[in-house]
Amino acid sequence: MTTNEITEEAILETLRQVVDPELGCNIVDLGLVYSVAITGKKVTVVMTLTTAGCPMHESIRRGAQNALLNLSGVEEAEVQVVWDPPWQPSMMTEFGRNATGAGTF
Amino acid sequence: MFTMTGLLALGAGVAWLVLQPDILATYHYNQYVIAVTHLFVLGWICTVVMGAMYQLVPVALETRLYSERLARWQFAFHVVGFVGMVWMFRVWNMTQLAHFGSVFAFGVVLFVYNMARTLRRVPKWNITATAVTAALVWLSLAITAGLSIAAAKCDYESAMEQSPPAFVVVMLHGLQSVGGFVAHFDPMSAMHAHAHLGGVGCFTMLIVGVSYKLIPMFTLSELQSRRRTAWSVALLNIGLAGSFVTILRRSPLKPAFALVVVAALAVYGWELRAILRARKRRVLDWGIKYFLTAIMLLWPLSVLAVVLSWPGLPLNKFTGQLENLYGFLGLIGVITFAIIGMSYKIIPFLVWFGRYSRQIGRARVPSLADLYSARLQALGYWTWLAGLAATSGAIVLSSATGVRIGCGFLALGVAALALNVGRMLAHFFKPAFQPFTLPTSTTPKTA
Numbered sequence: 001m002t003t004n005e006i007t008e009e010a011i012l013e014t015l016r017q018v019v020d021p022e023l024g025c026n027i028v029d030l031g032l033v034y035s036v037a038i039t040g041k042k043v044t045v046v047m048t049l050t051t052a053g054c055p056m057h058e059s060i061r062r063g064a065q066n067a068l069l070n071l072s073g074v075e076e077a078e079v080q081v082v083w084d085p086p087w088q089p090s091m092m093t094e095f096g097r098n099a100t101g102a103g104t105f
Numbered sequence: 106m107f108t109m110t111g112l113l114a115l116g117a118g119v120a121w122l123v124l125q126p127d128i129l130a131t132y133h134y135n136q137y138v139i140a141v142t143h144l145f146v147l148g149w150i151c152t153v154v155m156g157a158m159y160q161l162v163p164v165a166l167e168t169r170l171y172s173e174r175l176a177r178w179q180f181a182f183h184v185v186g187f188v189g190m191v192w193m194f195r196v197w198n199m200t201q202l203a204h205f206g207s208v209f210a211f212g213v214v215l216f217v218y219n220m221a222r223t224l225r226r227v228p229k230w231n232i233t234a235t236a237v238t239a240a241l242v243w244l245s246l247a248i249t250a251g252l253s254i255a256a257a258k259c260d261y262e263s264a265m266e267q268s269p270p271a272f273v274v275v276m277l278h279g280l281q282s283v284g285g286f287v288a289h290f291d292p293m294s295a296m297h298a299h300a301h302l303g304g305v306g307c308f309t310m311l312i313v314g315v316s317y318k319l320i321p322m323f324t325l326s327e328l329q330s331r332r333r334t335a336w337s338v339a340l341l342n343i344g345l346a347g348s349f350v351t352i353l354r355r356s357p358l359k360p361a362f363a364l365v366v367v368a369a370l371a372v373y374g375w376e377l378r379a380i381l382r383a384r385k386r387r388v389l390d391w392g393i394k395y396f397l398t399a400i401m402l403l404w405p406l407s408v409l410a411v412v413l414s415w416p417g418l419p420l421n422k423f424t425g426q427l428e429n430l431y432g433f434l435g436l437i438g439v440i441t442f443a444i445i446g447m448s449y450k451i452i453p454f455l456v457w458f459g460r461y462s463r464q465i466g467r468a469r470v471p472s473l474a475d476l477y478s479a480r481l482q483a484l485g486y487w488t489w490l491a492g493l494a495a496t497s498g499a500i501v502l503s504s505a506t507g508v509r510i511g512c513g514f515l516a517l518g519v520a521a522l523a524l525n526v527g528r529m530l531a532h533f534f535k536p537a538f539q540p541f542t543l544p545t546s547t548t549p550k551t552a
Contacts, residue, residue, distance in 0.1 A: 017466070017469060017541055018465060018466055019465075019469075019470070019472055020472075021457050021461070021465075021470070021471075021472045021473045022323075022454075022472070022473055023386075023472070024472035024473070024474050024475070050325055050385075051321070051322055051325055054322070055164045055454065055458075056458075056462075059458070059462040059465055060465065062465070062466065063462075063465030063466030063467075064466060065466065066465070066466030066467050067466035067467075067541075068466075070466070070467070070541065088385075089325075089385050
């Protein structure tokens with residue numbers, strides 16, 4: 001019998017499919033994902049957005065949730081958007097800085 | 106619908122100037138200038154601004170639009186009204202103009218009512234909500250002033266001879282009284298005062314108020330001084346109210362209130378500069394560049410405003426052309442540049458939201474920048490700037506040939522914008538989904 005074990009790496013890789021449409025970069029490399037918690041078949045992601053009152057707020061949150069539910073082994077996905085600590089450009093990965101264009105931030 | 110109609114009106118207006126360039130090379134108090142001005146103001150600017158407000162005000166102020174059905178009805182009144190008005194200005198039929206003007210005004214009533222009910226739902230009142238409210242008040246006053254000016258030019262005798270119903274008689278007497286009152290003022294002054302209510306009170310106020318929300322959002326920044334934002338809106342309101350009265354009465358105090366408006370715009374520019382200096386996104390995209398160019402054009406426009414408001418300025422051919430330049434730079438320079446810039450931020454968002462927001466996380470969807478061509482944006486920017494410069498020079502020199510060349514550049518700018526808008530809207534019919542690739546790194550576990 002074969003089952004899939006949900007790993008943090010797999011979750012982050014999945015969330016890399018979710019792109020902030022305004023910035024054109026995925027939410028992981030933008031540094032928007034703060035934490036990932038795995039409890040059995042439930043995944044809880046705590047993330048932020050680049051700006052409060054962003055009109056894409058609900059789309060991105062739901063997009064992250066949809067992506068997680070596509071992942072094998074995940075039966076429940078919760079995505080919490082928090083504003084503390086506020087997002088800073090320094091939270092981006094090198095890939096994120098390159099993807100948003102050299103010198104963009 | 107609003108965007109496409111607005112674009113058609115912009116294209117028609119620029120084409121009109123290419124075909125009949127002499128109307129900008131001569132003094133502006135003639136039927137063709139007034140007709141083409143209303144085509145730009147009502148057909149292009151008003152249409153796009155109203156359409157954008159229906160979409161944007163709920164987003165910017167975190168609420169819902171009161172009624173989409175009212176918006177659809179308003180669109181019908183709006184289009185019939187402005188097309189008829191432009192045509193009647195062109196053939197100079199004041200009675201029919203008043204009829205079409207009333208149709209247009211009824212649409213504005215629906216628009217203002219819909220927006221007012223939407224604003225009542227705003228959970229957190231802020232400077233943007235204040236500016237939008239002020240713009241709606243000034244818009245209503247601009248329409249009232251315009252209709253009153255038309256009423257002053259109408260002939261009521263023939264209508265009275267036909268023994269109309271009692272309520273029509275009452276209405277005609279009312280219009281006659283309004284017309285009689287407006288006739289006490291110099292027609293040119295009344296027209297200029299009416300134009301400032303719309304141009305400064307409605308459109309400039311919206312540019313100021315809405316940008317306090319959108320520029321920080323698009324550049325990843327924040328408002329830097331709420332006091333400055335409040336002063337800019339307050340001074341703009343005070344300056345405009347004073348300008349309206351002093352322009353209408355040809356008062357020597359005109360420059361004082363023009364300077365109050367300039368001070369409002371200077372405070373606005375100060376705050377905008379501070380917002381941009383604090384931004385986290387260093388590179389500015391073309392949409393923001395268009396918008397900031399519009400704001401920079403406020404400088405020459407402000408200088409012109411103060412010069413033209415000076416008491417005792419001789420009214421000769423040259424100053425008449427400067428007045429043409431003032432109107433042209435205001436409508437086609439500042440307001441149109443700002444609208445195109447904001448359109449490049451708003452239309453991609455609306456297309457993306459309508460077509461892709463439900464697919465995010467299920468499929469790979471394009472980003473906003475993938476929806477349009479940056480090359481076309483750049484082409485549009487430079488041709489519009491070249492068109493503005495050439496046409497402005499030609500207006501000052503009263504050169505019809507120069508106006509035609511300048512407007513030819515503007516036509517290229519319109520074509521670039523139309524192509525890009527078409528590209529964006531095409532996503533509704535041919536979406537650009539890509540397969541969603543799930544990771545293969547989930548560890549198989551053997552039990």
